[in-house]
Amino acid sequence: MAMIRKALSMSLATVMTFGLLGLVAYTLDGSAVRQALGITPALDVPYVESRRNTVEAMLDMADVTAEERVIDLGTGDGRILIAAARDYGARGVGVDLDPTLVEEARANAAAEGLAERVEFREEDLFDTPLADADVVTMFLLPEVNMRLRPRLLEELRPGTRIVSNRFDMGDWRPDEVRRVSGYPVYLWIVPADVRGRWMLQVDGREIVLELEQAFQDLTGEATIDGEPALVTGEVRGEQVRLEFPVGGEERVFEGAVQGGRIGPTDGSTWQAVRRTD
Ligand SMILES: C[S@@+](CC[C@H](N)C(=O)[O-])C[C@H]1O[C@@H](n2cnc3c(N)ncnc32)[C@H](O)[C@@H]1O
Structure with missing residues (x-):
C-alpha cells in the first residue's frame, strides 16, 4: 500500500x-x-531522459577533460556519463536505484565499447561517495538538489564542477546558466572555503582581513593602518578575487588559495596568510 x-x-x-x-x-x-x-x-x-542537446550543453559547461572522473547521480540509461566518456575521454561512475535502468546503462556502455571507462552501480545517490569527482552531473528535482547541497559543498574539492539539468540549488547562485530547448542548465564551481582571518602583506603594509563567505560571494572588513574598509570579493574554485581601498585607491587582488595561503596570479607581489589567532 x-x-x-x-x-x-x-x-x-x-x-x-x-x-x-x-x-x-x-x-x-x-x-x-x-x-x-x-x-x-x-x-x-x-x-x-535528458535530451541529447541538453547532455551536450551540460558536458560543455562542465568543461570535462580526458581522464577526469565524472559522477552521474541518477544516471538512468547512462546517457550523460556515456557521452562524457565517448566525446571527452572521461571516466566515471553512474548510480541509479532502478536495476532495470542500471542494466540498460551497462548494455549501452558496452555497445559503445566504453565498459572499461564507466561503471554503473545500483545505489542510492545519497550514499554515493563524492570526494574524488572532478565533475558531478544530475537531472533530479529541486528538493533532491537541496538535500544533496551540503554534501556537495563539504565533500567535493574546490574547483569541482556540478552541472544540473533544469533544477537549481536555491540560494547557491550558479556560475553559469544556459537555456537549452527552453529549459535551464546550471553550472556551479565548488568554492574554496576562505572564511576567517587573513594577514595580507602589500606595499610594505600589513592588512588584517576578516572574511565572511556565502557560497562564492565574499564580504568582510580590512583593517589598514588601524582604519576599517569594506571588502567584497568572489571565490571560483581556488581562484580568489578581493576588492577594497588601500591608501584611498581601490585595489583588486586576484590570486589562488592553497592551504593557508593566497598568492597572486597576476604577477604582483602581495600575499595573504591565514591567521588562527
Ligand atoms: C530525471 S531521471 C534522469 C536520468 C538521466 N540522468 C538523464 O538525465 O537522462 C532521474 C533518475 O534518478 C533515478 N533515481 C531516483 N531516485 C534515486 C535515488 N535515491 N538514488 C539513485 N537514483 C535515483 C531514477 O531512477 C532516474 O533514472
Missing part, C-alpha cells in the same frame, strides 16, 4: 515538474508499475 501511495505521489510530482509528457514517459518506461509492485525501490525522482 505504501509503495502504491509513493508511486501515485511520484506520478503527481512528475506531472507538476516534468509535465504530462514526463508522466507518459515515466509510465511507459514501466518505472511507476515496477515501484507500485515493489520490484523497484521507491525513487526520489522519476525517470525522465
Whole structure:
C-alpha cells in the first residue's frame, strides 16, 4: 500500500515538474508499475531522459577533460556519463536505484565499447561517495538538489564542477546558466572555503582581513593602518578575487588559495596568510 501511495505521489510530482509528457514517459518506461509492485525501490525522482542537446550543453559547461572522473547521480540509461566518456575521454561512475535502468546503462556502455571507462552501480545517490569527482552531473528535482547541497559543498574539492539539468540549488547562485530547448542548465564551481582571518602583506603594509563567505560571494572588513574598509570579493574554485581601498585607491587582488595561503596570479607581489589567532 505504501509503495502504491509513493508511486501515485511520484506520478503527481512528475506531472507538476516534468509535465504530462514526463508522466507518459515515466509510465511507459514501466518505472511507476515496477515501484507500485515493489520490484523497484521507491525513487526520489522519476525517470525522465535528458535530451541529447541538453547532455551536450551540460558536458560543455562542465568543461570535462580526458581522464577526469565524472559522477552521474541518477544516471538512468547512462546517457550523460556515456557521452562524457565517448566525446571527452572521461571516466566515471553512474548510480541509479532502478536495476532495470542500471542494466540498460551497462548494455549501452558496452555497445559503445566504453565498459572499461564507466561503471554503473545500483545505489542510492545519497550514499554515493563524492570526494574524488572532478565533475558531478544530475537531472533530479529541486528538493533532491537541496538535500544533496551540503554534501556537495563539504565533500567535493574546490574547483569541482556540478552541472544540473533544469533544477537549481536555491540560494547557491550558479556560475553559469544556459537555456537549452527552453529549459535551464546550471553550472556551479565548488568554492574554496576562505572564511576567517587573513594577514595580507602589500606595499610594505600589513592588512588584517576578516572574511565572511556565502557560497562564492565574499564580504568582510580590512583593517589598514588601524582604519576599517569594506571588502567584497568572489571565490571560483581556488581562484580568489578581493576588492577594497588601500591608501584611498581601490585595489583588486586576484590570486589562488592553497592551504593557508593566497598568492597572486597576476604577477604582483602581495600575499595573504591565514591567521588562527
Ligand atoms: C530525471 S531521471 C534522469 C536520468 C538521466 N540522468 C538523464 O538525465 O537522462 C532521474 C533518475 O534518478 C533515478 N533515481 C531516483 N531516485 C534515486 C535515488 N535515491 N538514488 C539513485 N537514483 C535515483 C531514477 O531512477 C532516474 O533514472
